[in-house]
Structures are given as structure tokens and as C-alpha cells.
Amino acid sequence: MRIVIVGGVAGGMSCAARARRLDESAEIVVLERGAHVSFANCGLPYYVGGEIEDQDALLVQTPERLRTALNLDVRTGHDVIGLHAETREVVVRSTAGEERIPYDALVLSPGAAAARPPIPGLQSPRVRTLRSVEDAVALRERADAGVRRAVVFGAGFIGVEAAEVLALRGIRTMLVEWAPHVLPPLDEEQAWPVTEELRRLGIDVRVGVAAERVVQGEDADEIVLSDGTTASADLIVLAVGVRPDTAVFEASGVACEHGAIVTDEHGRTSLPAVWAVGDATRSTDPITGLRRPVALAGPANRAGRLVADHILRPETARPIPQPLGTAIVRVGTVTAAMTGANRAALERVGIAFRTLHLHPNQHAGYFPGAVPVHLTLHIREDDGLILGAQATGGDGIDKRIDVLATAIRNQMTAPDLIDLDLAYAPPYGQAKDAVNLAGMLSANVLDGTLQLWDARDLDSVRAESLILDVRTMAEVATGAIPGALGIPHTELRDRLDEVRSAAAGRPVRLLCASGVRSAIAHRVLAQSGFDSASLSGGMMTLRAVLGDHAGEVLAVSEDRQAAEGRAA
């Protein structure tokens, strides 16, 4: 059997390697347009930044090593320009000319190319993308050559990584994103710590604005933004998303949807003996049922392996699982990660859900270095099925999101998280891990032990309720909701009459720093007959939701302002 694979990186090479392990007799030909196979796309930003010093470290494999180790016929510089399903052949162009290569099984893993929106001026030589080893080498050379000002278009995962490494190289960097916040797949409150960290790194973050045009100049290009402002740059990085690199296959009759190859659960396309995997395909979101691309390395690698199984062992091959879109990114000292559905996707399909926020420490509070895990959990309204999770913070974000991704894959409810027996010692976690605590919080919410209110409802809550702030007076002085009544939670039991009189029949809406003390206060009030609810995630979540507007909304006490003025 001859298996021909188009694309020699994540999905394609996983398929080739697995096929060889299953069948010593198969002829396996990998056709790769570029100069490299099996290169580390995901490592490219770190090469630009210099954290990965040596370019060779990006080349995980070479055609020679693949020939020796796996007897693969890997042909770089071979561009597949046609597909004839009737004769089962692909047309390939290389320096040797054009040839037709027959196949018994064809696997398409051509990936995606950087999207190029119709922004006038993008043909400027100062505009670069970050997709290939050559792109990364060119960017690093530009940075080495003394670029002073860079503008990155797009604050998705690659744009944020690119902005960070440029800023760390001392380049004055602006990051432009048309969505209302950076890392648009995250919910706004989870994106905020990333914005703050980007700013701490010196990056000028502009959200809610689009790049309208690039005007080529002698010494630098000028970028005109949709808010009327301009920026000047020696280097522009275009990172506004990707589009499946499938034109040649669509033109050859492979069924596509929005340019992405349509596949079934085994990766089969509309043509016989043709499979497809990776960024070139679309998949179904297992939570929302929405069809969308998932341009991530894990799903591409795993699908490549499963397609090899289906070609060579169809009776036992497992279907390709629907990816949850579990993703993670490091920005300075902050890690942000997500799995499953976000708020926008759930609202789009009309799934009734509740959102929980919590900020437990990543390890025991008494052990040095404890920092919060800012955790958001979306759970199904009626039964608490976990629909999605996001987390930002320092250490331990990867661990929590991976546990939650596993829980979602196994269709666990949030209260099931209480029972997870997770590893604990003070440097690593807490006896009640952040994930267990999320389960406990959800159980309380689902059975009515705890009522929550959401920071995004602040305006209506202020209009209709008494806001009761149960933090200490020192905490209140750092920023409080104007008009809120302040009673530390330790004094609440003795001051219920004060609350009753201030509420004057209105509901009482509680808040504290993270939602823990206000939950205790809620139990006190609820058992005393108040209509009470606790702010989900407390002031930490409220500040993240308010973002740049926190200063306008929250009142800082005059004493504190004076103290800060003196310190300054």
C-alpha cells in the first residue's frame, strides 16, 4: 500500500510515523512544500525572543533521520498543486518539475496560512507573519538589526506571544486588537490579568480598534487605526488569525465548509481514500455543537495518529474525538488557559448556564510563593454539568485546566469535582485543591446554600439593592462601590439591625475581596430572613470586569488618596 501524506508537520508527520509503526511494508511518502518537516511551530515565538537560542532546536526531525528511523520517504520542496480522485493521483511541483504520484490512501494535513485581511498597505516589506521557521528567522534578524518600534495586529495567542517577545527584546511594541479585549477566546474577566501583564511588560495595548491602513514611509511605516490615531513602526507583525490552506484541494473536489475540509469522525473527506486532519479541517464543539476550526497542535497530532489507524486497522480504529479547544499561553509571569465553551459561545447557542468565580491559592497559603488561581467555571444551569473553564495566574494554571479538561471530557458535573483525589503537599496545592473548591462552590450554588450575583450586573444591583461590603475598613479604603454599607463580616452577627434598617426592604447584595467572606456573610443573612446574595469572585472579579473603568466606578478613600499622594 502506498500512503501519500500532504504536509510534513504536526498532523501529517504523526500520521506517517504511526502508519510506519503499524505497517512495515507500506510505502509512505510525505510531501512538504517548505524546506523543513516536523518543525516546532509552537516554539517559533520563543526563537524570535531568543529564549530558544539555536534555530536547529526548532527542527525536531530531518528527512534523513526520518528515513533512517522510520523508513519514510520525506520530500521537502514538493508542493501539491492538484488531486485527481478518479485516478488516485496527486500532482506535485518541485525543482525537478511536475509529476503525478499515485496513492492508495491520501492524507491531507496542509494546515493553515496566516490570514491577510484587506487592509491597504499590507504589501509593505515591514509587514511580517509568524507561521514558518523562515518567518521566525526573518523576525529575529529584524529584531537583531535594531528595530525600535513594532506594531502587532491581532491579540490572539500568536499575537500576544509575538508582542511579548518583541517587548522583551527592548522594542517599543503596540498590540492592536479589534475585539473588546486581548485573547478573545477568553471571557473578559480572564483576559484582564493578561492585559495588565502586557502593560507591565511595557506593551501599548489597544483594544476595540482595528488597523485600517498601512502607509509605507521612508524610515518607518505609519499605521492608521479605526479610532483615528496613528502609530509608526519599523516592524509590523500580522497575527489576525489563520485560514485553512486548502484552495488546491477544494478546487479538486474535496468538500469544504468556509474553506475548511469537511471530515467524518474518522477524518474521511468527501472523496474516496482521502482523509484530512489538523488546521485545514473543522470540527464540532462537543459542548455547543457549533462547527468551528480548532487550530491547535494537540488535536492535529492526535487526529493524524487516529487516521493512520483508520487506514491500516479500520475495524478497531477509534473515532477522532471532538476537541474541547484546550489552550494555554504564557505572558510574562502570567499564564492563561481555557477549556470547553466560553460565555459568548454558550450565549450564542442559548444553553442556560451559571458562572462561578473563585480565587484560591495555587498552594498552601502558609507556604512561600502562594498566589491566586483566578478560576472561572461555566456550569449547566439545571444539573451542573461542566461546560467550560478558564484560569489565569502564576503557577499551577496548567494543572487545574488539564484536570478540568479531563472532567469535561468525562462529562462530569461540577459537584463531582469535590471527590477528585488530587496530589497535595504544601508546595504544590492545598488539601482542598482549587478544583475541589470549585466543586464545593458549585454544589452550594446548585442546592441553594449560596446565592450569587454577577459583577456584570453591577448597575442594576446598585439601583435596586443595598450593597454590603464585608471587607475590613483598610480593604474598603483601597476602592469600594460608592454608597455601599461597610460592615466587616466578623461584626455582622451583632449588627443585623443596622443592615435591616439600611436595606429598607431592598435585597442585600454582599461583596468581599474574593467571595469567601461574603459567602459566610450570606449564610448569616439568609438564615436571618434577608434576601441576600454574594458577589461571585468578589472584588477581584469585579475589578477584572470593570478593567480600565475601575478607577471611574470605585471610590478610593480620601485618607488613602492622601497617603498615596504623600508616598508619590
Ligand SMILES: Cc1cc2nc3c(=O)[nH]c(=O)nc-3n(C[C@H](O)[C@H](O)[C@H](O)COP(=O)(O)OP(=O)(O)OC[C@H]3O[C@@H](n4cnc5c(N)ncnc54)[C@H](O)[C@@H]3O)c2cc1C
Ligand atoms: C507561531 C505559532 C505558535 C503556535 N503555538 C501553539 C501552541 O503553543 N499550542 C498549540 O496547541 N498550537 C500552537 N500553534 C498551532 C499549531 O502549530 C497548529 O495547530 C498545528 O501545527 C497544525 O498542524 P497541521 O498538521 O494541521 O498543520 P501544520 O503543522 O501547519 O503543517 C502543515 C504543513 O503543510 C504544508 N503544506 C501546505 N499545503 C501544502 C501543499 N499543497 N503541498 C505540500 N505541502 C503543503 C505546509 O508547508 C506546512 O508545513 C502555533 C502555531 C504557530 C504558527
